[in-house]
Amino acid sequence: MSFLQKSPQAGTQSLRRTVQLLRELSQAGEHGASAGELAKRCDLTRATAYRLLGALAEEGLVIHATGVRRYFLGPFAYEMGLRAFPRLGLRELCAGTVSKLAETTGECVFLVMRSGLDTVCLDRQTGEFAVEEMPVDIGSRRPLGVGLSSIAILGALPESEREAIMRANGMRYRETGLLAAERIRLMVKRTAKDRFAFTASDYIDNVGGFALPIRNPVDGVAFAALSIASGVKRMTAPRGKEIVPLLETAVHTIESRL
Structure with missing residues (x-):
């Protein structure tokens, strides 16, 4: 049996x-x-x-x-996975957009998708100025809330849902040794207010970046995110005025294709 x-x-x-x-x-x-x-x-x-x-x-x-x-x-x-991917091929759908962002900005661009209480990195494209300190590779899985793209997704969810997710992942946040749950909660609140996520050495020393959620066009629910990361000195607030509009255009392109 x-x-x-x-x-x-x-x-x-x-x-x-x-x-x-x-x-x-x-x-x-x-x-x-x-x-x-x-x-x-x-x-x-x-x-x-x-x-x-x-x-x-x-x-x-x-x-x-x-x-x-x-x-x-x-x-x-x-x-x-090969049989499922043609139907769930977000990576293929976004490949051109991700590559163009990396080429235009010269930085490292990540495409991340939510998977239950986790996120999975679907794609990573590096530009001219990409730094080596970022350990997130294609296929990497982390608790939802750990990582810039995770924060972007959480910040776009209804408050009750994101609070439930952070409570469920509380122990896992401590196990990563990266950030306390309260710090993650503050970052998510800031993201919900600003409508984009921003980090400066919060997860990885000397690394900063910006991220925006990707929403399902049918119900408007955030299920993925696009982020740009580099050395923290390159990811300043003034640079954000250049990068965030580029991310907005890229996300709009992706959502229009879904």
Whole structure:
């Protein structure tokens, strides 16, 4: 019997645990994670983690690298992503706009999308003056609220929704060691008022930037963001008067294509 073929309640619980494991493996990226690490992150016993990971490995969704005793996303996860992406191809839709922004400004441009309580970096294009200190790569997943684009998305959501998200991610904010939840809350409030996000060495030393949310044209809900980041000395308030209009034009172009 499959590990999902149980009572409806048990099956749903197993499914949620399985999705959580896959989400954590996705966040672990090329370094993978051990069964013990995954069990701790997902609040599972080691026995449960081993059982679910074993079933995922049998289906090709997970690979177990025995030499290093770590798990990685498997080939079937990649195949599913390829099949889903043409329908969810925000990255392709925005590729020209993102590249043009990087070329025009000379800075690093990020396209980030919301995924539940997280954000995922869909694209990153570097310009002439891009700095090396920024660790966010394509595929990077972080709690919603950590990162400039995250702040832009949160600031565009209704107050009750963004407060619920920040409460849910409170423990994760502390675990990142980057910012306290209260500091994130203040940045989100400022963003809601200004309608764009701004940072200056808040997340990464000597890095600053600006970001704007991308809204679903059907319901107006923010689901992604476009940001420009560089050395903090290049991301001054006067420079913002040049960059924010460029972001506004880019976001309008993207939303008109959706």
